[in-house]
Amino acid sequence: MNTVTKNRALAVVASAAFGLAGMQAQAADKAEVIHWWTSGGEHAAVMEFEKAFDAQGGDWVDAAVAGGGGDAARTDGINRIIGGNPPTAMQFNTGKQFDELVSNGLLRNLDPLAKEYGWKDKINPVLLNAVSVDGHMYAVPVDIHSNTWLWYSPEVLKKAGLEPPKTWDDLLTDLAALKKDGVIPLAQAGDAWTQVLTFYNVLITQGGKDLYMKIIKDHDVDAVKSPEFLKVAETFGKLRDYVDPGMQGRQWNQAIALVIDNKAGFNFMGDWAKGEIDVNKKVPGKDVGCIPGLGHQTYWVGGDVFVFPKVKSKAEQASQALLAKVLLEPKVQLAFNEKKGAVPVLKDVSSEGMDQCAQKGLALLKSGDYVPSSDILITPDMSGSIQDLVSAYFTDKSQTPQQFVDQFAAIIGG
Amino acid sequence: MKPLRLRRLSAQAALIPTWVIVIFAYLGTILWTIRISFTSSGILPKYDFVGFEQYERLFRSARWIISVQNLAIFGVMFIVGCLVLGFLMAVFLDQRIKGEGIFRTIFLYPYAMSFIVTGLVWAWILNPTLGIQHAMHNWGWTSFSFDWLARGDRAIYMVGFAGIWQSAGLVMAILLAGLRGIDEDIWKAARVDGIPTWRVYISIVIPMMSGMFVTAIVLLAIAVVKVYDIVVAMTGGGPGISTEVPAKFVIDYLFNRQNIALATAAASVMFVAVLVVLGPWLYRQYFRKERRAA
Known part of the structure; x- marks a missing residue:
């Protein structure tokens, strides 16, 4: 920065x-x-x-x-x-x-x-x-x-006796198990834009393509207030429990490096993370696993x-x-x-x-x-407002999913 | 008469470039900024008129409110902290201790660093997985916890702390000069009267140095209003938006978020706020004195 x-x-x-x-x-x-x-x-x-x-x-x-x-x-x-x-x-x-x-x-x-x-x-x-x-x-x-990838370390998962997740519930179970083992479950960066990408990942692959399009493209406030979106907010909120205190001040490449070095289980990041994997002489898909979205696999x-x-x-x-x-x-x-x-x-x-x-x-x-991508659908101005909201929610555990939904509706409703 | 007027004329002529710069570069841009804040401009200036729409949005924005609150917290903490610490350091050095030069250099050294460097260094020291906490854990004190920089409700105080660390030395230098300017006879008289030292400082020395304090406060206050770099370097405004400040709001909307109308609205609010706070004081300091002198 x-x-x-x-x-x-x-x-x-x-x-x-x-x-x-x-x-x-x-x-x-x-x-x-x-x-x-x-x-x-x-x-x-x-x-x-x-x-x-x-x-x-x-x-x-x-x-x-x-x-x-x-x-x-x-x-x-x-x-x-x-x-x-x-x-x-x-x-x-x-x-x-x-x-x-x-x-x-x-x-x-x-x-x-x-x-x-x-x-x-x-x-x-x-x-x-x-x-x-x-x-x-x-x-x-x-x-x-594509910005919505989940990277994981097969070695860390194997050591903990875990399978690569297929759904969001799997992921949360895996994260909880890793936390118990004392490994960093989810290595994320402190920068707001990385937190926004993670949010979109949850929205698109748990909430689904249609929900994403209704909210981000059509600015449909009713869709924001739907139970599906509340579920997205809850899942995204649960991820807060599995990031480590070192997140603040960490850059995206340092976050993926923790997964590459088998010091952390998972990392959400776009496919430019492959550049870092290549630099470390590892093979994407083999040494570092990649999942293009849990639940609904979708390319962003x-x-x-x-x-x-x-x-x-x-x-x-x-x-x-x-x-x-x-x-x-x-x-x-x-x-x-x-x-x-x-x-x-x-x-x-x-x-x-x-x-x-x-x-x-x-x-x-x-x-x-x-x-x-959201850059295609909304203006930098609205993107910025969403970024402020998402990063505030992701770093403050006292905010409830319902509060998040209400504030999100205010932004989308203009 | 005539030569005097001529001399004045040439003096005025010499000032013309300055006036041109002041009118066009300063006043002109200020007026232009205020004008843009009443439009719906995006990436390019547009000269329509939307009333106070941008201002309404500004004060509805959670981020702006947090920015203003942070400026207040940072401002009070920074100014008070720098004054107290700077004064104590100055008094300490004023005791004619051995190795004064070394201490003076050490105390003033942080000020030689930019806010960017200060922010970065403290970001690393206070980072729970790199700095103090990590070191304590390595030395076996595993229950030690110091993660304020990673906590949204505490991070701004850490920014204030780093600011004090950087700028207290400047206050020390100013106040030390003031202390050295206090007449020895005053100290002697106080000693004869049996007044305790602390009382002399509080009741006699500090009031005598009010000019020095004002200088220090003005310098610190200016640093507070334009605070930007230390936040960018230390936290990037995070965790979340918990350490955002107004100047960063303006820059973000001006360059990244392509909404120069909102950015100029925020800049105008900052300008008016500074004017309201500093205006009466500037008037007193400069204009009234000038009149008295004339």
Whole structure:
């Protein structure tokens, strides 16, 4: 968190400086790309884009802005777009983050390109929907991440004589047994966003797809007040008993590391946790078990996209078109996503060579068991309010499920 | 007459850049911020008018209420704690003890660190699985429990504690200078009259140093209003939202949550609150004195 803040401050300074420098240096066929993929694995992944783009005659100018969640990068890019000095392309999370840029006419309409390359038939419909506004395509999705995974240490479970859970009740029994044995039952991070992901995991896989869609997409207050949602709140509340006091101040990668090192039983985290598992030379699905949702197994479709701000220079428009095409080439998609720990956005890619967890995810995608991520369905503003509520509930055992439900209804009801 | 007026004119001319900066960069942005707080702006400024809608939402928000309460708790604890501890340290050093230089350096050292570093260090020391509690358990005292930083109802006091640790040295330096400025004769006179030392400090020395105290309080109060970095480094606002502060609310809504209208509403409330508290005092301190001097 602290580095994020520091980086943000740096990014603001940097964007001011680059804003001036960039104006003169905007050479004809360069493609300046803003993104926030700066960790080891992420860098290796984005290099695949750069290599492929340069091989086809482009000139990728990397404008990475550090900071895990991308706040700094987005602030930088948005300010440049508004200030009239847009980058050639810019990363966003799949979802509503760039909606306002679309409604203010600042982004390039990609329909002609989509028609030329047949994207509308090839891209996963959830993602296509997420990057379209009024039926027009405004962004190129590049990867699919699911945020709702439960990771477990097979060794810890074996030692305690437990089976991997199949339902939420199984999980609670296992957690109680681990707690008795003196192992950390559930290793979680202290950051609010990780607690929100855990909440969505319970909502989607215990409450079910329909309940999630009714609440998050349709903002149905009656669904929030239903007994099913109260049950979700109760289950989520019970998890509070099984986290350890070291949760506060722990980062997500330290939390998954406890499971990797067999010091903790379980951890809820998105599939980017595989990056950490790989770094530790372990195999996802074998050394660290993965469950894409207890009860209703569901894939939570989120990920990253690139938008292309409106630019005047014809040469820059041409390099935008080239870049968009390269990003969605099947070969490039496979190479990128393998290193990113994600799944390609194209419908017909072979799952050969992917790890067990990715296979499970892909199977759910093919069978239609997926929902759009909350970033796709609600504004960052409402997301923020939900985050405040969920993290307050998760860290304060004196709050009852009913109180949580009432406050949740107030947010959803607007 | 004329040369004087000319001189004044050139002085005014030299001040023009300053005036331009004050009017456009300070006043202009303040007014713009207040204007935006009455709109429905999201990620981009929009110049409609929605009345007090953002303010209503602000004061309905549990997080904002907690932020304001935390600011009050942190503010009182931080200012009182720094003053008391700083004064005691200053009195201790004023006893002409041996190795004063070493103690002075040690006491002032924490202030050389930023709030970010302070927050991070104390976050580790107070973390139950890394710091003091963990060490005690390793040494065999397994019933020892000190997990305030991980408890929502106590964490803000730990933030206040870390703040005091960092800033008390500054107060000590200011007050030590004040103590050194007290005339030796006063001490001699008090000794002749047989007044106990503590009484001299409370009834004579402290009132004589009121200027020093005001300086210290103003510096501390400014640190309280803008408190942000120590919270971000130490708790990130957690557990949950239990250590959130107003400045963090503004930054989060400005940059992450794409609601600049709500962020500017919160900023405006902070601005007005500071104005209400500090306004009369500033007026007394500067304007009335100036008039008297003139």
